[in-house]
Amino acid sequence: xxxxxxxxxxxxxxxxxxxxxxxxxxxxxxxxxxxxxxxxxxxxxxxxxxxxxxxxxxxxxxxxxxxxxxxxxxxxxxxxxxxxxxxxxxxxxxxxxxxxxxxxxxxxxxxxxxxxxxxxxxxxxxxxxxxxxxxxxxxxxxxxxxxxxxxxxxxxxxxxxxxxxxxxxxxxxxxxxxxxxxxxxxxxxxxxxxxxxxxxxxxxxxxxxxxxxxxxxxxxxxxxxxxxxxxxxxxxxxxxxxxxxxxxxxxxxxxxxxxxxxxxxxxxxxxxxxxxxxxxxxxxxxxxxxxxxxxxxxxxxxxxxxxxxxxxx
Amino acid sequence: xxxxxxxxxxxxxxxxxxxxxxxxxxxxxxxxxxxxxxxxxxxxxxxxxxxxxxxxxxxxxxxxxxxxxxxxxxxxxxxxxxxxxxxxxxxxxxxxxxxxxxxxxxxxxxxxxxxxxxxxxxxxxxxxxxxxxxxxxxxxxxxxxxxxxxxxxxxxxxxxxxxxxxxxxxxxxxxxxxxxxxxxxxxxxxxxxxxxxxxxxxxxxxxxxxxxxxxxxxxxxxxxxxxxxxxxxxxxxxxxxxxxxxxxxxxxxxxxxxxxxxxxxxxxxxxxxxxxxxxxxxxxxxxxxxxxxxxxxxxxxxxxxxxxxxxx
Numbered sequence: 001x002x003x004x005x006x007x008x009x010x011x012x013x014x015x016x017x018x019x020x021x022x023x024x025x026x027x028x029x030x031x032x033x034x035x036x037x038x039x040x041x042x043x044x045x046x047x048x049x050x051x052x053x054x055x056x057x058x059x060x061x062x063x064x065x066x067x068x069x070x071x072x073x074x075x076x077x078x079x080x081x082x083x084x085x086x087x088x089x090x091x092x093x094x095x096x097x098x099x100x101x102x103x104x105x106x107x108x109x110x111x112x113x114x115x116x117x118x119x120x121x122x123x124x125x126x127x128x129x130x131x132x133x134x135x136x137x138x139x140x141x142x143x144x145x146x147x148x149x150x151x152x153x154x155x156x157x158x159x160x161x162x163x164x165x166x167x168x169x170x171x172x173x174x175x176x177x178x179x180x181x182x183x184x185x186x187x188x189x190x191x192x193x194x195x196x197x198x199x200x201x202x203x204x205x206x207x208x209x210x211x212x213x214x215x216x217x218x219x220x221x222x223x224x225x226x227x228x229x230x231x232x233x234x235x236x237x238x239x240x241x242x243x244x245x246x247x248x249x250x251x252x253x254x255x256x257x258x259x260x261x262x263x264x265x266x267x268x269x270x271x272x273x274x275x276x277x278x279x280x281x282x283x284x285x286x287x288x289x290x291x292x293x294x295x296x297x298x299x300x301x302x303x304x305x306x307x308x309x310x311x312x313x
Numbered sequence: 314x315x316x317x318x319x320x321x322x323x324x325x326x327x328x329x330x331x332x333x334x335x336x337x338x339x340x341x342x343x344x345x346x347x348x349x350x351x352x353x354x355x356x357x358x359x360x361x362x363x364x365x366x367x368x369x370x371x372x373x374x375x376x377x378x379x380x381x382x383x384x385x386x387x388x389x390x391x392x393x394x395x396x397x398x399x400x401x402x403x404x405x406x407x408x409x410x411x412x413x414x415x416x417x418x419x420x421x422x423x424x425x426x427x428x429x430x431x432x433x434x435x436x437x438x439x440x441x442x443x444x445x446x447x448x449x450x451x452x453x454x455x456x457x458x459x460x461x462x463x464x465x466x467x468x469x470x471x472x473x474x475x476x477x478x479x480x481x482x483x484x485x486x487x488x489x490x491x492x493x494x495x496x497x498x499x500x501x502x503x504x505x506x507x508x509x510x511x512x513x514x515x516x517x518x519x520x521x522x523x524x525x526x527x528x529x530x531x532x533x534x535x536x537x538x539x540x541x542x543x544x545x546x547x548x549x550x551x552x553x554x555x556x557x558x559x560x561x562x563x564x565x566x567x568x569x570x571x572x573x574x575x576x577x578x579x580x581x582x583x584x585x586x587x588x589x590x591x592x593x594x595x596x597x598x599x600x601x602x603x604x605x606x607x608x609x610x611x612x613x614x615x616x617x618x619x620x621x622x623x624x625x
Contacts, residue, residue, distance in 0.1 A: 018463030029479045141604035143555050146596040252470035271563050274478040290466040
């Protein structure tokens with residue numbers, strides 16, 4: 001098992017290295033002199049020269065990359081042009097809302113989608129099945145920000161049950177925290193629900209055709225026992241896989257959702273950084289989000305090695 | 314060559330499996346209820362896009378400060394190019410600059426359809442070429458797939474907005490920025506088809522007869538990728554329209570002077586609490602169009618590629 005985990009982690013190194021190369025090249029792909037861009041429009045020639053020398057921008061590209069990577073590994077992404085703060089401090093300030101939003105959306109998705117998918121599979125071809133599949137296509141088609149505004153309009157403006165926008169830190173009380181996170185988390189969860197419900201239905205359907213399910217039914221297990229002890233356990237691997245891959249959707253969705261609900265998280269920071277062309281922040285976010293995606297998928301891999309011993313080859 | 318030879322040839326042609334299988338597959342697709350529903354709605358949207366100037370619209374950029382934030386259905390008087398005034402019903406109301414939302418939404422159809430189609434075609438083409446090469450030349454496979462893995466690790470919308478920030482610019486930038494994150498998905502699909510096809514006896518046979526690689530790819534591998542690529546293309550098209558709307562909504566997409574659904578929604582944000590119709594109508598059009606493409610894709614997948622149904 002340890003060997004399996006170590007091997008999976010080693011396989012990630014080239015991927016992460018390539019992501020780092022891309023993040024590094026972001027600043028070099030911008031037309032113009034990177035030192036002048038970093039120094040800002042009002043900088044004098046001496047200041048630009050000083051920055052060029054300090055950041056090693058006069059060195060060959062490969063050497064610059066090694067220098068930059070050395071800093072990044074220590075968690076130093078430089079200073080934000082716009083906020084004039086170390087990028088890591090900025091990210092530390094902004095990370096809680098995004099983690100909270102993602103975790104709540106993930107929880108909502110799994111709690112709703114897995115039962116829906118199972119139900120659709122057990123009643124294949126019925127009206128319930130058609131409805132679940134129809135809702136799933138609809139979930140893929142309605143943009144997250146439209147859903148966000150629709151939810152906001154109904155629950156916060158018309159019914160006035162919940163606050164309209166903003167974010168309350170968990171430390172400031174769980175009640176207000178949930179009151180503000182529930183709408184954005186639901187809006188973000190919809191695409192994910194559509195995706196997971198679909199995969200759950202397909203994988204449960206596949207398992208239901210297996211001989212051991214017939215055997216389980218023949219030996220007199222109730223449908224619920226068949227479901228829990230045999231069907232769900234064996235359908236879990238593809239469901240886990242899609243949850244891992246879907247993390248990318250969740251991160252992308254957070255960028256939009258945080259803008260709709262004015263949540264000061266990493267997604268909002270991404271948009272601010274792009275609009276102000278704050279490249280050190282963009283580089284850091286690319287590396288951070290990619291590492292998060294890769295790590296979640298590593299955990300998923302390890303997760304199904306536990307679920308299914310055959311994978312631990 | 315006499316008549317019976319011709320008959321024999323015709324018979325041989327008729328029994329060639331590929332010639333016989335193709336049309337029936339497409340006919341099957343046309344009989345699919347979802348394919349027809351999706352295609353019908355999409356055709357309607359295409360008509361709206363093409364006929365936008367003649368559907369009771371005015372210039373979508375026409376600003377009229379005296380008719381700001383009208384409710385849907387209210388009437389206003391507009392000044393035409395020749396200076397005369399005309400009465401106009403703002404079916405969807407007007408926005409905070411007094412522009413006609415109905416006209417803007419109808420013209421916005423053009424932007425979404427062009428972006429959806431362009432992204433699908435470009436990413437399929439690039440992905441197809443890379444996928445064919447990676448699948449067929451083993452020494453290319455490893456490096457190419459690592460690069461694709463890295464591209465997949467960066468969330469699509471993050472990659473797209475970074476590219477827009479680097480390149481700046483207009484519609485073409487947005488299209489390319491949406492294409493780049495799609496490429497690895499197409500490459501993976503094509504590669505998986507190539508890998509399974511190249512083990513087929515008929516490909517091995519052709520290879521052992523000394524068929525040039527290029528011909529082998531075109532004649533034997535390419536046709537097998539058509540059905541899955543068409544299905545993939547519809548989903549890419551739907552996702553691209555959503556991405557454009559999201560980018561424009563965030564203020565980093567299509568330039569604001571072009572009326573795209575994302576831009577109309579973005580501009581409606583400020584007055585959303587008082588005038589939700591600024592956001593409502595473009596959202597309905599966007600969701601309906603994307604839904605049509607998705608339903609079409611679902612139907613095509615079931616009809617063209619029964620094997621893929623298992624995967625999603």
